[in-house]
Amino acid sequence: MNEHVLKIRNLRIESVAGTTLVDGVDLTVARGEVLGLIGESGAGKSTIGLASMGYARAGCRIVGGTIELEGKELRSLGAEGRRDLRGTRIAYVAQSASASFNPAHTIMRQVCEIPVYHGLMTRAQAKAHAIELFRSLGLPEPEKFGEKYPHEVSGGQLQRAMAAMAIAGKPDILVFDEPTTALDVTTQIEVLALIKKIIWEFGTAALYITHDLAVVAQVADRIMVLRGGRTVEMGTCEQILSAPVEDYTRLLVAERDVHHSLVSDALVDAEKTVLEVDRVNAAYGSISILQDVSLTIAKGETLAVVGESGSGKSSLARVIVGLHSATSGSVRFEKKTLDPNCRNRSRTDQQGIQLVHQHPDVSLNPRQTIGNIIGRPARFYGGLSGRALKQKITELLKMVGLPENFAVRKPGTLSGGQKQRVSIARALAANPALIICDEPTSALDPLVAQEILELLVRLQRELGLSYLFITHDLGIVQRLAHRTLVLLKGEVVSIGATREVFSPPMHPYTQKLIESVPAMKTNWLDGVLAARADRTAREEPTAA
Template identity: 55%
Template sequence: MSAPLLKIRDLWIEGRSDETWNPIINGVNLDLHRGEVLGLIGESGAGKSTLGLAAMGFTRDGVRIRKGSVEFDGIELVKAPAATRRSLLGKRIAYVAQSAAASFNPAHRLIDQYAEAPVQHGVMGRKESQADAVELYRRLRLPDPEEIGFRYPHQVSGGQLQRAMTAMAMSSRPDLIIFDEPTTALDVTTQIEVLAAIRDIVEQFDTAAIYITHDLAVVAQMADRIKVLLRGDEVEEAETREMLADPKEEYTRSLWAVRAYKRPQKPLVPRGQTPLLRVDGVSASYGRTPVLHNVHFDIHEGRTVAVVGESGSGKSTAARCITGLLPPTEGTIEFMGEALPADYRRRSKDQLRQIQMIYQMADTALNPSKTVAQLIGRPVQFYSGLRGKALRARVDDLLEQIELEPETYRDRLPSELSGGQKQRVGIARALAAEPRFIICDEVTSALDQLVAEGILRLLANLQDKLGLSYMFITHDLATVRAIADEVVVMKEGEVVEQGAKDDMFRPPHHAYTDLLLSSVPEMDPDWLTNLLAERGVGNIGEAATDKM
């Protein structure tokens, strides 16, 4: 075999926090040959992105390469002058970021951003590059390829933007592309389109790529080889099929095992029993834009109802109607057989207490300047009137329920907690009101799989102990499989299917449920190829236009 295109040797990277330098990457080696795709996986904090950027000779502010070498096609990048690195970036090495919506400049049109790198690096002229953009947009099956480039980023949907960004990375026909979690922010159905597009284009141009993700099933579709990282250390590396079939290390096996968590479905509630919560013919709109159309579903005592659907399907809007933040235009919300006032301001304190919420981003849902005890103590005091010692005892009790040691965590600020711990505090805050019903809005989607599993187990235990009912909003069908008793599938503001979990995962399904289920990546490396063959390429294009 010829010399590798990218050769990383004994690379040590550290990042500054406060006044000290902490290690991020510890002596990692990496080889990548022309036309090869390497999958880089690990949980957050594993240093995947840092390593990906370092492969471009780039470090973010506050991060530095302590020692080691990054050699791209014989050119040493670590010690090279900035101008040398700039002459390679955007020309021979390109980058595709996690959120295309944030990584496209909002002030410029897509096609201008496409042509920027080739024009600036003198690869081709503006006219030529723009014609080339249209060609690539067509190849990536973007709708209306002649025109789409002349739109601004906010005028294009997320999945389309991600494909436009892949096209942009290709604009100078680089030898190497770094894909940094390019589908993490997308719905499963959109993810397939982007995955297929990326794989096609990488194969067509014989481009080498590093594909960074935390999703094993995704990496199985994309990579020839997989490297596993844990807190900056390499755990193991192997050919994809070999790694999937026979992981050598304990840590890798634990990653593989996460998806196995499944709670048995509880027996169905007998007909005629009054549900704890009934959403009865609810329609709602934001201003004049209707978002919910005649939505019906019931949630019974001690049960978990998963509400699934893609972004924009009205899941969170339904939650806002239930909590009274968004009064419905039609229909009622019944709690224990009684209609609740539509507006939360007209609900009694006890009605408010019964329904609590846990949010997706624990980071933004917790006041950063309050300690854990204050965050949890506030609702305790508000709803129960406890003070002093009794209040402290109740807070400690709640901390124990969420499995955080009161002594250690009571006085910490949110910034001193990990993502999973913050989410636990969010749960304790909801429990503080002693509710019977909790709405969990994508509570695990910002967390790593191992941590997410811990949260799901905690919620399940609390349900058994306290008899809680959950409405579990999610777009992740693996989570549904793990925790739900019943499932409500939503699309464009309507409920398209609902029923017991076990029935849902067994065919026949509603066509849309089927699309959702079949779009969830599986660990089989041939899954994407087979699925594409099954659906036919045309169908994927249709799925794309469907979403606009």
């Protein structure tokens, strides 16, 4: 019996164009062990995960090294042999359950596919086994659940069904590819608990891929840190978290340090209110999205708006800038009431509030040069042209920490962080008093995000800007925001100084949010789950 389920030696993967994606990576996973792979995008973690199944995406090639699964070398095994092992000895859990289920077939058909296709079970046996799995994973009505189509069940249920699909062939090792990245913190906990349960109950080994060190610390026995396709550091969970050797790992560990606040109250001019939103209501058709939302932002202040997806965070931003008209209530900017519709607002009103979007890829026109993108608002609002405009562009680029020669480049040649800097420069070009940042860092890797946050704080200090900062990342809020507003289903649950909002006594929802943020310690998840079970146990007698 081989003690290693998976053994990868000197793995090299190249793109068809010849760039190296993974360079000389070694790893082993013992029976029942969980190895976490962590790194930023482009680190090669997903490529390694797929390579462990002997699979390379279109455009990639495995060019060197050995991949041994259960003692069989996948690269020399041939296509047919590799396929026999997929699903039966090693199975894959993807990031998005809704995208990984075929919309044309029932869930049962897809969960039974591995055992039936590989001849492990008859269809009847596979069905009985699937119902068993549905039951043990806590799906409602396990006997009937499989008859549903993927669109007929909730996202959380589909996530469970995907787990059932992966373990249906009784594999020895599972590959989890960022299974919680797209989820809210509150949902993330449930999925993490589910993954722990699967690993524990079925005794499978796992390769857990993520960019979030705090998340992987909850499930992994050992962690491997990757960067640019190479191994940076490998060690046990405790060692990586408490005594990282490499600088890069140290940066990753420090990233979640919420006690280190980036802002001080000294620069906030509480006397001078920049924005005042008063009992705003808004709806899409007959569906109400904001109910009596009121807030104020002072000069030099950052107000964070937090809540899970669907809570109305982005709608609030759209109402403030006038892209979506409120049904009642008022928005006052620098003591002047703004028209609900941005088309009826004067140019100076529009100039004062600028927006930085979540995805710089989408919000920057790929056909324009950076100079054009930044120069347009400067020309439109500031009336600059010629040499003055050129000077302004250079100045703006310098302000956001980009070299002068970027003015002639196009967005396609920039990295995600650089693009977001351009977005910020574009907002600054209008010379605004308030910038609304709609999750500006959620599409970025942790360390790049950190740099963007530091840039925003520096600009605030230098220019006296106010920010309305929309995010679902409470770690950012605690470091960045003077005050915080918690939004739940369009209603303000709590608003006040960040420290007060997040210290007891808290609103139950705020408490749930703050508990859901993974901490940089290994036993955090167990603690939260235990505390929850404890609370339910205490509440039940009173309910009965």
